[in-house]
Amino acid sequence: MCGIVGYVGDEECANLLVEGLRKLEYRGYDSAGLAVLGEKGLSVVRAKGKLSNLEARLAEAVPRGKTGIGHTRWATHGKPSDENAHPHSYGGVAVVHNGIIENHLELKESLGKAGHKFSSETDTEIFAHLIHDEMQKGLDLPQSVRGALRNVKGTYALAVVSDEHPGMLVVSKNASPLVVGLGEGCNFVASDVPAILAHTRDVIYMEEGDFAVITRKGVEFTDLAGAKLARPSRRIDWTPTMAEKNGHKHFMHKEIHEQARALTDTIRGRASIEEGDVFLDGCHLDTKLVQKLTKIQIVACGTSWHASLTGKLMIETLARIPVEVDLASEFRYREPLIDKNTLCVAVSQSGETADTLGSFREARSRGARGLAICNVVGSAIAREADDVLYTHAGPEIGVASTKAFTTQLAAFFLLAVRLGRLRGTLTPEQGRRHLEAIFEVPMLVERVMKYEDLIRQAAYKFSHARDLLFLGRGPQYPVALEGALKLKEISYIHAEGYAAGEMKHGPIALIDEDMPVMVLAPRDSAEEAGVNYEKILGNIQEVRARGGRVIAIHSEGDTKVPQLAEAAIPLPQTNPLLMPIISVIPTQLFSYHVADHRGTDVDQPRNLAKSVTVE
Ligand code: F6R
Numbered sequence: 001m002c003g004i005v006g007y008v009g010d011e012e013c014a015n016l017l018v019e020g021l022r023k024l025e026y027r028g029y030d031s032a033g034l035a036v037l038g039e040k041g042l043s044v045v046r047a048k049g050k051l052s053n054l055e056a057r058l059a060e061a062v063p064r065g066k067t068g069i070g071h072t073r074w075a076t077h078g079k080p081s082d083e084n085a086h087p088h089s090y091g092g093v094a095v096v097h098n099g100i101i102e103n104h105l106e107l108k109e110s111l112g113k114a115g116h117k118f119s120s121e122t123d124t125e126i127f128a129h130l131i132h133d134e135m136q137k138g139l140d141l142p143q144s145v146r147g148a149l150r151n152v153k154g155t156y157a158l159a160v161v162s163d164e165h166p167g168m169l170v171v172s173k174n175a176s177p178l179v180v181g182l183g184e185g186c187n188f189v190a191s192d193v194p195a196i197l198a199h200t201r202d203v204i205y206m207e208e209g210d211f212a213v214i215t216r217k218g219v220e221f222t223d224l225a226g227a228k229l230a231r232p233s234r235r236i237d238w239t240p241t242m243a244e245k246n247g248h249k250h251f252m253h254k255e256i257h258e259q260a261r262a263l264t265d266t267i268r269g270r271a272s273i274e275e276g277d278v279f280l281d282g283c284h285l286d287t288k289l290v291q292k293l294t295k296i297q298i299v300a301c302g303t304s305w306h307a308s309l310t311g312k313l314m315i316e317t318l319a320r321i322p323v324e325v326d327l328a329s330e331f332r333y334r335e336p337l338i339d340k341n342t343l344c345v346a347v348s349q350s351g352e353t354a355d356t357l358g359s360f361r362e363a364r365s366r367g368a369r370g371l372a373i374c375n376v377v378g379s380a381i382a383r384e385a386d387d388v389l390y391t392h393a394g395p396e397i398g399v400a401s402t403k404a405f406t407t408q409l410a411a412f413f414l415l416a417v418r419l420g421r422l423r424g425t426l427t428p429e430q431g432r433r434h435l436e437a438i439f440e441v442p443m444l445v446e447r448v449m450k451y452e453d454l455i456r457q458a459a460y461k462f463s464h465a466r467d468l469l470f471l472g473r474g475p476q477y478p479v480a481l482e483g484a485l486k487l488k489e490i491s492y493i494h495a496e497g498y499a500a501g502e503m504k505h506g507p508i509a510l511i512d513e514d515m516p517v518m519v520l521a522p523r524d525s526a527e528e529a530g531v532n533y534e535k536i537l538g539n540i541q542e543v544r545a546r547g548g549r550v551i552a553i554h555s556e557g558d559t560k561v562p563q564l565a566e567a568a569i570p571l572p573q574t575n576p577l578l579m580p581i582i583s584v585i586p587t588q589l590f591s592y593h594v595a596d597h598r599g600t601d602v603d604q605p606r607n608l609a610k611s612v613t614v615e
Contacts (some may be wrong), residue, residue, distance in 0.1 A: 002098035009186020017070035030073030030080035035094035046085035070284025071096035078121030090128035092163035099155035128604030252398030265392035276431030311412030319419035329354035340367035349404035351379020458567035461591030472520035483587030
């Protein structure tokens with residue numbers, strides 16, 4: 001949500017800023033702009049819509065200068081327009097901002113009374129006016145930004161330049177992400193690492209309340225009061241090519257195909273088959289701590305919430321601890337029953353989702369221990385956690401989450417085995433069998449990719465549907481929810497995920513030939529067809545009896561389900577708790593090919609932001 005990039009160094013920076021913004025497109029935006037400081041002072045160029053609109057404007061006259069800030073805006077206050085696009089400038093000060101200023105109406109009114117005129121409907125513009133007023137008192141830029149921030153209530157990641165201070169960026173962070181990149185003879189700031197990955201892998205993640213002055217020579221960190229802070233840098237292991245499409249038409253397609261690798265990276269080095277146990281670097285769980293847990297509370301949003309529903313099943317089955325899963329946006333305002341015997345698990349690809357972070361804080365403030373399952377190293381949720389279990393999915397650029405989901409499931413499975421071993425609900429032999437199964441999963445995921453042509457044909461056949469229902473039972477129910485979310489967010493087809501047993505309690509009324517139904521119907525395990533399988537066969541019959549058209553996802557070798565379906569996609573079989581990692585893949589590919597066939601913007605669907613850093 002909103003992307004910030006800033007540069008100070010020896011190079012002309014306008015194009016470099018646009019390149020950085022392109023790497024942040026995945027965050028979602030509806031306008032873009034940049035401000036460059038050069039010999040002729042401050043130049044600001046902005047445009048509503050995609051970056052290509054900004055580039056068209058820049059082509060008319062590229063602003064020259066070696067210090068600059070850029071921004072992609074996802075509208076909150078004020079519609080998408082040229083005027084509301086960032087940077088906002090006033091009297092030689094330019095500002096880009098991600099977040100929400102809660103007292104902006106009040107501030108606008110008092111500034112208005114003092115004679116200030118505003119040229120946008122945004123809350124951000126206030127910053128430029130406040131900072132300018134401070135500078136009028138004879139303060140320098142860092143002092144003036146501090147002064148302005150003292151008046152502001154709300155969330156922000158902020159980058160500021162002033163024509164009185166060429167060669168300086170002033171940045172600050174409160175609740176919205178900001179990372180400083182250290183180059184040679186130049187330095188950077190950005191909302192996320194991919195924006196600067198082509199230039200440096202040495203970064204410093206800013207912490208809440210951090211303030212920094214960045215010049216080409218170095219970066220000085222202080223708090224808002226001006227007290228110096230030491231902020232160590234870290235070298236990240238993501239490479240620039242990890243954030244490229246590598247020949248795929250879309251990032252989403254590339255990321256779907258990266259899942260075997262991402263799963264291997266998430267599992268590798270964390271489990272010992274001989275010992276039937278798991279070793280989670282960064283998670284300091286021991287027998288004493290785990291024995292006293294009375295419950296596990298998971299908080300997450302969107303796809304991460306779907307992964308958490310499967311995580312609950314894994315933990316309750318293998319470790320026999322009660323698990324509650326809440327949508328983070330609901331949890332934080334419901335007076336939850338949490339105490340020091342609760343382990344709160346926050347699940348987030350980005351590690352920056354505002355509701356998940358807020359809920360995690362809420363649970364921890366009530367005494368819970370906090371464990372984060374995150375993909376982005378050093379992200380806010382990871383930093384606040386007592387224990388961190390990183391998924392090693394690599395950068396996920398497509399707005400629709402794919403490899404983050406499957407690696408979260410792998411992380412949950414490892415956690416469940418570890419908890420089971422610590423609580424004694426799993427013997428070493430049982431642990432061993434589970435670990436053998438997860439080690440096999442990346443290879444099975446590769447095998448599913450071989451069915452892509454079949455899945456594409458099914459997708460084209462049903463791509464004109466207006467509505468689609470996804471049904472699953474047991475471990476396949478969260479997959480049905482996830483399949484529906486994926487389809488609706490990238491193809492704009494209305495889709496619902498349902499527990500198949502619930503169909504008779506309502507959705508069956510919708511079924512006719514215009515409402516295709518995707519049924520997740522693998523056998524329960526390699527050994528037995530199982531109760532979920534038998535029951536879902538019945539659900540398929542119910543759909544057909546009402547003229548419904550069935551797309552079935554079934555186990556390889558099964559002959560019953562394909563006979564009942566108009567399109568049938570086979571899957572290799574594994575441990576039932578791991579089956580969602582396999583069965584979600586055809587739903588991802590199906591959604592991808594439907595959306596691509598319909599010609600939607602697959603990687604940046606309308607109205608969506610990759611990382612939702614505001615409530
Ligand atoms: C869906 C999707 C979103 C995210 C949600 C949480 O494809 O990407 O639903 O899963 O916004 O994001 P994280 O995991 O970053 O907290």
